[in-house]
Amino acid sequence: MGFLSSIFNRKPKERFSKPDLDSAPHVKIDFSGIQIEFLDAPHNAHFPIHDKPRDLDIYDEYGHDFICDENYRYRKIYVTGCDFVDRLQKEHAGGLIIESTLVDYGSHYCKETNTHSLCNRLNFFTPNDLFDWILDDCHNMWGKQNGASKIGDLGDGTYVYPISSDELSITLHNGCPCVKAYIDYVGMAPEFVYFFPISKRHLIVLEMKCEAYIFYDFYDPTLPLEAYSYEVMERFMKDFKITLSDRSKKELAAARPSIMDEVVE
């Protein structure tokens, strides 16, 4: 009877599928004592994943898999794509790409000796250094695509992104300080970026890229793409938690001025 009632009372399927984060596995990784916890959102996007979450010694100057820039090195620590599938058209309509990158600004690469050395030019636990880096990153990521010549310039393109520290503020996300940025793409699917300073030289950059594939419009009120994207994003962020290591806590406590003095509700 229970079997029959489960068949007859079954709700009709929604036209668009959405990932179920409530049943997603909970992941906990350790970056030299810094604990990062999050839900491993189910990946069903068409692109392959190469970056699986794993423990790292983030102070290891010779750590593999880092991409070295002139002034810093970085590596992806987590990439997943949660697509919404249109069951009617049998195609992927849009989705949310969650991408997390570890940035290490304390390591300086020397081409001549092919080695890394420590540098202490920046302290991400101070507001100025944190904001300057974020604005520089925004300029590199979207400003250059907009044709902007320097930081503080929006250029002529279609991206709208932070260009001044007045647009940035520090909040606490599950107890950990972070800066959130909203990247508008004029009428197209937007991006959300969370910057978490996890040591005075390390940042975790968490990007949420909303996607609407061809023939689908992210803002179309007859489609659930916008609502689903924000729902998945909110569910993912609800469980995303960073707990600083003792070493990072000491660095945070010693920072003058401190980002903690700038925290807004």
Add this chain to the structure above:
Amino acid sequence: MKFIQQCLRKLGMVSLVQPPAEDHAPELYEILLFRTKLQLALPKLTLPPWEEWGSIGGPNKDWRPYVNTKGKPHYTRVDELGFYGMGFYGCGWQLPVEDGEPAAALRLFLSAYTPTDDDRPKYSNMMDETVSLSWLQNYYSNRLKKPISLSRTTEGHMEILSEETSGGGEIACAEESVSIETSLVNGHTVHHVMLDANHAHYWVPFSKVDLLYLEFRITGDGLWTPVTSRTALKEADRIMHAILPTLSLTYPENEQLSHQKVIK
């Protein structure tokens, strides 16, 4: 219910029977121009859907309930006239004519226009009346220099028909500039251009970079024959003046509300 009504009629109790509803009530046309809601009350349409009109052009489909006028993914660039644009609706009415006069119709096309990227710095805020007027003067100046008309390609985009290809469908104007009248309709700035007796254009800026374009065309038999029937022109004028006062644009209270909720 029908049976009861028939009985009441037979019994002479006509006053108890509701008269058949008049089928001439205006139809509410509603579409979201990104987050801005456009509403118009349209008199009952008496022409078939514009998709069946043939080569007169118009949008590739009825875009209701939404068109992305912010991202503009379906806009077509028309450099010669200095705009990007797309049509999103068309409809029409049969016009009465005197005995012996050829058939006539009034057709309405709705489109959204925006200046090209090159023109954006010059026309930075279309909500400013002088800016939108200046853009319109430039638009008509370009348009009248070379008689052209817009039509629909097989892919559904708008295209310019040259004099050779349009089969005489272009709007040929001897004047080199047009007279633009500006008025307020329900709080919205409306620029009115009477191109000739058969073509009336209304432009309504609805964002810093966007203009709503209501194009009324009075067409004769064969679509491009000029209409001179006084009866037809009078009725067309009545319909246009019935539609215009119903124009309503409702702007979003806060366009970024949904994302702000997420980022909070």
